Amino acid sequence: MSSQRGAEKSDVSGEPMVVVVEDDTSLREALERLFRTIGLRTLAFGSAAELLENKLPDTPGCLVLDVRLPGLSGLDIQGELAKADIHTPIIFMTGHGDIPMSVRAMKAGAVDFLTKPFRDQDMLDAVVAAIERDRARRKEDIEVADLRTLFETLTAREREIMALVTTGLMNKQVAAEVGLSEITVKIHRGKVMRKMGARSLADLVRMAEALEMSPTKR
Amino acid sequence: MSSQRGAEKSDVSGEPMVVVVEDDTSLREALERLFRTIGLRTLAFGSAAELLENKLPDTPGCLVLDVRLPGLSGLDIQGELAKADIHTPIIFMTGHGDIPMSVRAMKAGAVDFLTKPFRDQDMLDAVVAAIERDRARRKEDIEVADLRTLFETLTAREREIMALVTTGLMNKQVAAEVGLSEITVKIHRGKVMRKMGARSLADLVRMAEALEMSPTKR
DNA sequence: ACCCGCGAAACCTATGTATAATTCATAAAA
DNA sequence: TTTTATGAATTATACATAGGTTTCGCGGGT
Numbered sequence: 132m133s134s135q136r137g138a139e140k141s142d143v144s145g146e147p148m149v150v151v152v153e154d155d156t157s158l159r160e161a162l163e164r165l166f167r168t169i170g171l172r173t174l175a176f177g178s179a180a181e182l183l184e185n186k187l188p189d190t191p192g193c194l195v196l197d198v199r200l201p202g203l204s205g206l207d208i209q210g211e212l213a214k215a216d217i218h219t220p221i222i223f224m225t226g227h228g229d230i231p232m233s234v235r236a237m238k239a240g241a242v243d244f245l246t247k248p249f250r251d252q253d254m255l256d257a258v259v260a261a262i263e264r265d266r267a268r269r270k271e272d273i274e275v276a277d278l279r280t281l282f283e284t285l286t287a288r289e290r291e292i293m294a295l296v297t298t299g300l301m302n303k304q305v306a307a308e309v310g311l312s313e314i315t316v317k318i319h320r321g322k323v324m325r326k327m328g329a330r331s332l333a334d335l336v337r338m339a340e341a342l343e344m345s346p347t348k349r
Numbered sequence: 350m351s352s353q354r355g356a357e358k359s360d361v362s363g364e365p366m367v368v369v370v371e372d373d374t375s376l377r378e379a380l381e382r383l384f385r386t387i388g389l390r391t392l393a394f395g396s397a398a399e400l401l402e403n404k405l406p407d408t409p410g411c412l413v414l415d416v417r418l419p420g421l422s423g424l425d426i427q428g429e430l431a432k433a434d435i436h437t438p439i440i441f442m443t444g445h446g447d448i449p450m451s452v453r454a455m456k457a458g459a460v461d462f463l464t465k466p467f468r469d470q471d472m473l474d475a476v477v478a479a480i481e482r483d484r485a486r487r488k489e490d491i492e493v494a495d496l497r498t499l500f501e502t503l504t505a506r507e508r509e510i511m512a513l514v515t516t517g518l519m520n521k522q523v524a525a526e527v528g529l530s531e532i533t534v535k536i537h538r539g540k541v542m543r544k545m546g547a548r549s550l551a552d553l554v555r556m557a558e559a560l561e562m563s564p565t566k567r
Numbered sequence: 568a569c570c571c572g573c574g575a576a577a578c579c580t581a582t583g584t585a586t587a588a589t590t591c592a593t594a595a596a597a
Numbered sequence: 598t599t600t601t602a603t604g605a606a607t608t609a610t611a612c613a614t615a616g617g618t619t620t621c622g623c624g625g626g627t
Binding site: 229 | 443446447448449451452455456461462464514515516517518519548549550551552554555558
């Protein structure tokens with residue numbers, strides 16, 4: 132099942148995990164305890180470097196980052212992860228942040244930005260929401276990745292035919308378009324259906340949509 | 350062309366307009382001048398009440414709201430518009446805001462949250478981005494609304510058939526499903542294609558997707 | 568040699584349309 | 598109120614086109 136993206140996510144059913152990066156040891160440990168009270172597996176680091184050494188677990192989860200950290204800041208981590216195409220939801224904490232900083236973080240996709248001191252419940256709410264968001268995203272990612280895996284088993288011709296067929300062209304039109312006989316198009320088309328596991332043209336069209344092959348617009 | 354939603358938007362090609370709500374007269378006028386320097390039509394009010402009396406223009410645009418206003422605050426306006434299903438992008442300004450306030454606004458969909466004093470260029474950048482976002486959303490809305498208009502011309506039977514056909518069922522399967530003869534299904538199907546203006550089944554499937562009739566998932 | 572792309576003949580199923588007829592309900596006119 | 602008109606829904610027959618598979622065969626490239 133599932134798939135295999137670069138160095139990232141695939142599991143969606145695993146037990147969720149919170150990863151904390153906070154240099155203040157007492158707060159870090161308090162957060163670990165807090166999350167464990169609601170049964171969340173928790174991993175905690177004291178700096179960005181420690182976090183980036185270990186790769187994130189392949190399970191739904193979120194990051195809880197202090198904005199101000201020794202070395203790379205929480206916002207820097209956000210940027211690094213984005214560059215690495217890792218979309219784990221991030222919750223920021225800060226004791227001395229300002230509005231522009233919070234706005235920048237939110238625009239960059241953070242799910243929340245809490246000011247210290249915060250209420251335990253606010254943090255828990257944010258984490259639960261973030262994990263749910265991650266779970267949904269992973270589910271979506273897995274579906275598309277699996278589709279893409281199937282799509283990659285198609286030959287160049289088959290991909291071409293798939294694109295044209297899902298556009299709504301008839302076999303004869305596809306044939307004219309690519310300079311083949313209609314019968315050959317039918318054969319390729321049949322192979323496409325089998326390889327992609329499509330049980331109907333409607334199915335195939337939706338797959339093409341998910342793969343962003345056909346124009347989503349009309 | 351286009352459509353007619355509740356009490357709202359339909360035009361996408363019109364000249365963009367910025368609507369300002371700011372009680373400080375000098376800042377309000379400064380903003381009007383600022384926006385006009387880049388050729389943006391601008392409408393300015395001194396309070397939420399004045400804004401809500403006039404309905405928003407049916408053209409791409411955005412709102413620039415002071416957070417603190419006499420009567421309803423900028424955030425209140427955001428809430429009111431959301432309740433009224435109006436999604437004009439909002440840019441907030443504040444002189445005395447705090448992080449939780451900005452985060453709340455951003456979570457509720459604000460495109461930016463500027464602290465006074467802000468640089469003119471920052472405001473212009475925010476406004477330009479917001480207008481572009483609104484234009485894109487309107488375009489999308491219009492397409493779906495037009496589709497929905499067509500869909501509403503379908504009879505109950507035709508809608509039923511459309512749903513089943515776009516699921517990928519064959520005519521005979523649809524017939525069995527709804528207890529009709531296959532030929533009758535064909536007739537309804539043909540009417541659906543003509544009424545919806547679909548030139549192919551692929552077309553119809555995409556329409557069904559846009560109308561959220563068929564499961565987006567597989 | 569084998570796989571892949573390509574194509575033809577034959578055959579069957581599915582789709583689409585036209586014609587025609589029946590039933591039903593509702594709306595408009597007498 | 599009765600009659601009439603209209604439109605939706607239903608089905609059948611018949612025909613034409615499109616879609617899909619199988620079998621068989623050819624040629625090029627790894």
